[in-house]
Amino acid sequence: MTEHSTPESEDGPFVEYCVNSVTGAERTTLEELPCRTHARPCLERCGTCRTELFAVVDGTLVTVPGDVALWEAVGGASR
Amino acid sequence: MNVLFVSLDSLRRDFLGAYRDRPRPLEYDVATPNLDRFAERATAFDTHYAGSLFCMPTRREWLTGVQEFPWRGWGPIEPFDTTLPLAARETGTFTQLITDHYHYFQHGADGYYEDFNAFEFVRGHEFDAWRASPRTPDERLLAQAGAESADGVDFMDRAQYARNVSDFDESDERTFFAPKVFSSAVEFVRETEWDEWFCYVDSFDVHQPFHCPEPYASMYTDEDPRDPALSFWPRWGTVEEGQGDVSERELAFARAQFAGKVTMVDEWVGRLLDALDERDLWEETAVVITSDHGYSLGDHGYIGKIHQPFYDVLARTPLLIHHPEGDGGRVEDLTAAVDLHPTLLELLDATAAGDHPHGRSLLGLVTGDGEYDREWALYGEWGSGACVTDGRYTYMVPCDPSEPAPAHSTTMLNPRGIFLPPEPSPDAEAGPFLPYTDTPVWRLEGEAIQRHESPLLFDTERDPGQTEDIHGTAPETAERMRALLERALGTLDATALADRLEVRARAE
Numbered sequence: 001m002t003e004h005s006t007p008e009s010e011d012g013p014f015v016e017y018c019v020n021s022v023t024g025a026e027r028t029t030l031e032e033l034p035c036r037t038h039a040r041p042c043l044e045r046c047g048t049c050r051t052e053l054f055a056v057v058d059g060t061l062v063t064v065p066g067d068v069a070l071w072e073a074v075g076g077a078s079r
Numbered sequence: 080m081n082v083l084f085v086s087l088d089s090l091r092r093d094f095l096g097a098y099r100d101r102p103r104p105l106e107y108d109v110a111t112p113n114l115d116r117f118a119e120r121a122t123a124f125d126t127h128y129a130g131s132l133f134c135m136p137t138r139r140e141w142l143t144g145v146q147e148f149p150w151r152g153w154g155p156i157e158p159f160d161t162t163l164p165l166a167a168r169e170t171g172t173f174t175q176l177i178t179d180h181y182h183y184f185q186h187g188a189d190g191y192y193e194d195f196n197a198f199e200f201v202r203g204h205e206f207d208a209w210r211a212s213p214r215t216p217d218e219r220l221l222a223q224a225g226a227e228s229a230d231g232v233d234f235m236d237r238a239q240y241a242r243n244v245s246d247f248d249e250s251d252e253r254t255f256f257a258p259k260v261f262s263s264a265v266e267f268v269r270e271t272e273w274d275e276w277f278c279y280v281d282s283f284d285v286h287q288p289f290h291c292p293e294p295y296a297s298m299y300t301d302e303d304p305r306d307p308a309l310s311f312w313p314r315w316g317t318v319e320e321g322q323g324d325v326s327e328r329e330l331a332f333a334r335a336q337f338a339g340k341v342t343m344v345d346e347w348v349g350r351l352l353d354a355l356d357e358r359d360l361w362e363e364t365a366v367v368i369t370s371d372h373g374y375s376l377g378d379h380g381y382i383g384k385i386h387q388p389f390y391d392v393l394a395r396t397p398l399l400i401h402h403p404e405g406d407g408g409r410v411e412d413l414t415a416a417v418d419l420h421p422t423l424l425e426l427l428d429a430t431a432a433g434d435h436p437h438g439r440s441l442l443g444l445v446t447g448d449g450e451y452d453r454e455w456a457l458y459g460e461w462g463s464g465a466c467v468t469d470g471r472y473t474y475m476v477p478c479d480p481s482e483p484a485p486a487h488s489t490t491m492l493n494p495r496g497i498f499l500p501p502e503p504s505p506d507a508e509a510g511p512f513l514p515y516t517d518t519p520v521w522r523l524e525g526e527a528i529q530r531h532e533s534p535l536l537f538d539t540e541r542d543p544g545q546t547e548d549i550h551g552t553a554p555e556t557a558e559r560m561r562a563l564l565e566r567a568l569g570t571l572d573a574t575a576l577a578d579r580l581e582v583r584a585r586a587e
Contacts, residue, residue, distance in 0.1 A: 014320045014321045016316065016321050016322060018495075019495055019526035019528060020493075020495035020496040020526070023526060038321070038386075039480060039526075039528060039529070040316075040385075040386055040528070041385055041386075041460075041462075041463070041495070041528045042315075042385060042495075042497075043314075043315075043322065044235060044314065044315065045227075045235070046233070046234045046235035046496065046498050046499055047231065047232075047233020047234040047235055047236055048233060049496060049499070050233075050234060050496065050499050050500075051233070056321065056322045058320075058321070059320075059321055059322045059324050061227060
């Protein structure tokens, strides 16, 4: 699976997102964060995927009501 | 002739004694005496490849003969498809399905069981929406299943599995899924009064979760198989990082439970073979045993099946065919999953009723009196590149993830979110977009997935573990395989996919 990372993200969190959940501008924003992002076809959280924006950050499910909160949560996990 | 078709989901072929003495990731042997004795009676195919991955796309290839992934992903049987049971029953053959494959009954999968005269559905595997009680399942089961909530009501909630198996007896294998499925198949074989029949036994095992009863749970490990710290259901991903991250101990346990499940399935396949012995049916019954795909247990750094390139551990599958007039032995010819549809039609004497645009019958390879010629096998998953093999080299081309992938169906399916309720696509186009039917279909869009950034090339004869990508060091072979992929996609009239992957323009 392709890893998308920025130069300063080598030590950043390992973020997996489902392409059914994180799309378009949200994905662009996520991939610009200092983390290693991986697009996945499915993360086996289909119920969550249907109702909330989510990502798996260093193996932990992170669900939030909107993209801003998600990026904050991702940033929080990296600290 | 009767036809018994058995599919064992997720069965890696290297776990079968008929294919390899010791499974590639293990340091111990795994017992499969019954499948091995069947292999001695059958023709064993050494170079058999999956087509459209994963579970339901493979079943559409088997049941309808349509190579699906260039145009569509997980979805229903289409109105222009002719299924095996429909073709068979039109010739007077009784058709029976026995399965615990609950995907047949989920969103996005219509038409797979309806054409059978009779079907038996064993409930409760994986996420099957079956039991309502107990509301809060046993904590140990929840832990070993990796459930993130105890009583949620979302789709695909692991707590549902713990609920489903709450009254299973882990010391009595008869309460588990494969034993129930094969017991039902034994009952059919012993009791059927039909003169000619087609029985499809579609076992969800050895699919995840790798929850085993005794003696299989302890057969390949010294761990306590009921230790809540050890999951029988690891999450898909990379084994060293992310949600797939597992310790060596956890990975060893998962491998042992997978191995135990293989041996359990083998035991119950054996009972079905015994039933054929008891009724002396081998001279009037063709038996086909195969799998849809494999499963990585740390191979290439992954666990699971859907996040990685389509290495042979996933795509090169077992195929064993017994025919009363067969010679047995081994076949090295390159064969493909989509070939099973015309093969089964020919066995059922139903070629006039069927339609098989993309496969070719393997019967001549089994009986030794027919022609078969396959230059390439095409495989992959919709929206995720394409792969081709000539039987020795495997060549994989990624897609551009920034370009949405088109999905075509008469239904407004979800190209992604396949298990979820369908969503309307008010801007979708409709038209006769498929090369193998005049029927108009919706053209929908879904996100594309890139499993690897650049083409991969492996020489599976010299490097069967596919450890060395030779794409950059064998340019002549790379160009030959690119041309083969172009030719394969051209033969299927899958020109849109060839263009999307830039197969025709790619200069290696």
